[in-house]
Amino acid sequence: MLTNKIIVAAIAACFALNTAQVLAADMLTKLGKGEGQVDIVAWPGYIERGETDPSFDWVTKFENSTGCKVNVKTANTSDEMVALMNEGGFDLVTASGDASLRLVAGKRVQPVNVNLVPSWNTVDKRLQNAPWHTVDGVHYGVPYMWGPNVLMYDTRAFKKAPESWSVVFEETMLDDGKSSMGRVQAYDGPIHVADAANYLMYHRKDLGIKNPYELNEDQYKVALDLLRQQRKLVSRYWHDAFIQMDDFKNEGVVASGSWPFQVNLLQADKHPVASTIPQEGATGWADTTMLHADASHPNCAYLWMEHTLSSNLQSDLSVWFGANPSVPAACTDGRGMQNAAGCSANGLDDFEKIRFWTTPVSKCKTQVSCVPYYRWVSDYIGVIGGR
């Protein structure tokens, strides 16, 4: 009898041990020693070590204090990031909302134990449980940066800031006496369908759009029709930030959805542009640092996640990229170069007006079923092709 009990206890212990191991493999519960390096997939300009401009450096100090060498692979689009993560060999990715859920669905990223990130509590409350990185209450990452897709306009063609996105969707007579035909641009990515939906949400209440990323067939069709109408106004879609800036300078483009990044650079170049968030609100991006499912340097990765929230990174990156910190205190507490006025210029106060990029999925919350992302991809190629 005694032996039996011992055996049962031993088996139970084994099971318990196994479960604990499974949990440990699922999510780190305790930080160990750094592994000496961390490999990150990031947007260009997101991780600076003072090589582009010596005053923008948020890597060197981290490397010196933790001994984790930071290796960065830049990617230009969300789709590229997903592709790189699918290939593997990376620990972290700064994924936008239109990539993050795809990574979770593809099991390319693992849950993050926020207890191991001491500065988690300083993160903007509105971002802590954001749906683009929190699935069924499980956090799959730590918020990094966010920003709006602003309407950039040429101040010679607009006497005052345009009040509506209609300038890029409908032919308008501009203040310089010429039509907007051929002088506006739009983003060359399927996620732009959401900008059309956002516009319709305000102007066509009868369609009942609740969320520009959750469209049923009828709403989607109207959005595509709006984009087909836009195709007539647009001579070239923008894909590369620098080509867009060239088009504003040499191609007579006067209005387009854009990022604060281009606005800041063009203004620095004394080109007469300004930006605004019109009455309909705007779409925007909110990026999350996510941990690869098979990360080979998890300890360094956790240390980096903490570093992104607690160091000068949030503040200085906000200045560098024209984005907003996920830790609101970074705007004011002087940990870096950013100040309250700078954050306001980047759109910090417009948080409520912004509908952040999320991957459209068939099983959506506000409708019975929605048009999924892959349809957005092929249909948007068709719209640009004139179909």
Place this chain on the structure above:
Amino acid sequence: MNSPVGVISPGRQGILRRLADTLWRRPRLLLLLMLALPVSWLGVIYLGSLVALLVQSFFSIDEFSGLINYEFTLKTYRELLIPANLDIIVRTVSMAAVVTLAAVVVAFPIAYYAARYARGKWKAAFYIGVMLPLWSSYLVKIYAWKLVLAREGILNWLFDKLHLTWLLDAYLSLPLIGGNSLSVSYTGTFLVFLYVWLPFMILPLQASLERVPASLLEASADLGASAPQTFRHVVLPLSLPGVIAGSIFTFSLTLGDYIIPQIIGSSRLFIGQAVYTHQGTAGNIPLAAAFAVVPIVIMGVYLWMAKRAGAFDAL
């Protein structure tokens, strides 16, 4: 040391010597050994990687997570044939055909002059003139063209100075080939393609025209043929291999290019861009591979037709 010398010497001692003897006696083995490396390069690395790519086109992609589903399927090819993708194929093939025809028309007089009349330093000047654009960076040339064709660019300025802006505007208001400015129209894309690939047409054409004997042209004239008749019945047929060789270059290069239409044009995709978007950024390697099959099939059909037309008979 005074061994008798026979008709066939006995084998020598030592590994290297034996090896040398064996190779000398079996030239085929020597040939095989020497060719093994380059042939395996061609077979394994060159064709093998191509086959690996093409095999991908029979897989499919999970539409949401973007992971590739490694099971044989024709789903990707069905996807290739949806109207939006067919548009891309038709657009690219038409552009390649027009660029090729225009390249023949522009290159012929240049090549003819170089082959028949240019001598000495003019010949050198011809070669430098044709080759010079090939020596500078491809990207620099395209960005330069973007500035030439832009709305605030050099061409517009020139038309303005000549008081011909109305002419340019009238041209740009034409459907299909027009647009808001030259740099965002098909015309712009066409001009840049023509400029960038022209040397690839001129050089083979010039080589084939040089091989046309002058005596044949004189004979044709002696028999009373007019210049156009001589051109049609003598020069053109004899230079056809050069035209075909050049057109293979211009046609296939246009089919595959993805940088020119991205920088100059109206954002409508070409095959090369579709491959780039699907493979490089969307991670949809199956569809990218299926798109990559299209130019291969088209070039196959093209070469077959060229052969039927007798283009290779003179080779």
